[in-house]
Amino acid sequence: MGWSLFNRKKTQSFDDRAARTASGGESLPVQDTRAAIEELSKVVQNDPEAVEIYLALGSLYRSQGEIERAIQIRNSLIVRPGLDREFKARAWFELGRDFRRAGFLDRAEKAFQEARSLGQDPVSIHREMARLTAERGDYEKAAESYGQLDLPLPQAHYLVRFAKDRFAEGNVSQGNRSLRHAIRAYPGAIEAWLEQLTQAFKAGSAAKVADILGQAMAQVAPELRFVLFEGLLTALNQAAKARESSFGEETEWSKSCSEEKLVKALLPVIETQEPDVLLLYYGGLLQLRIDDLDNARSWFEKALMLKSDFWLARLELFELSRADQTLTPFFKEQLSFFLDRARNVRRFFCRNCGLKRDQIFFNCPRCRSWHSISFRTDITE
Structure with a gap:
């Protein structure tokens, strides 16, 4: 079976990355951005009429978080006498993106309207306005x-x-x-399937959760299915915490089904799938929730058979065997320290830009790519 879930991104040239940054795509790495800013600033000093360079320089400032300097560059272009209408439209458009990045949503909308009136591409305007609507919290309109x-x-x-x-x-x-x-x-909307799973769990129907999971597994991209299980474990933690702190009062999790019922309903769904290292890992974690230690150990071992350097499966197996070891108090203390640190390693990263996070995401906070989340099965990734 040829699973290749975690392909590394091919190395790209600096020019390719700079072009994408200037056009609104992914951000350059910090060191590349600073170098580009320095080089473009020199060119602009030598040729102040180089409008394209001005626009690119402003986009690099924005990607670096220097919004005020980006805005200054756009304004200097907008007020320039005799500036071509096309360039002025682009300057207003980029100014709108600068304002949106800074959180000035009303100013951003006005800038986009100016860009539209000057002939800026209506599709790009529409896309930016949709994003503005989303940032204002009007999700239905977005x-x-x-x-x-x-x-x-x-x-x-x-x-x-x-x-x-x-x-x-x-x-x-x-x-x-x-x-x-x-x-x-x-159909592959992982966030929609996860929310359906969460709502079914809250309603107390383990059978419905299992049914939805089976449907989701058939629709979601294989490299994203782990998000379903990570989300379910988060829901289990939230429900357990709510029960502990509710003092008998009703909460949104009061009707949720027991962990034992849920786990016993979910494991057969996982077992119907082709062997996969992450499905086995999450299956083992679910069994730990109900103290089925022997089966959990078996699932982690199977995960390692598929990927011997999967560090988290090894970590769980090591934890399960710790009670059988005779250790000095000093060694136990040091071992606990390193295990706790290992558990806090950020497990998720963006396949597009490499951003690391310890919580799932659907849209990368850095490069804004959709569904680019991946799991760090190799700790060196």
């Missing part, structure tokens, strides 16, 4: 805008955000409709 742009993945994402708001208000039927709409728009 989803509609992305649907008009024929971008089903962000459309589905914001339908899920809208559904979560409805669930929080107690409007379960509207929330469920929005989730179904999200899956119709983009």
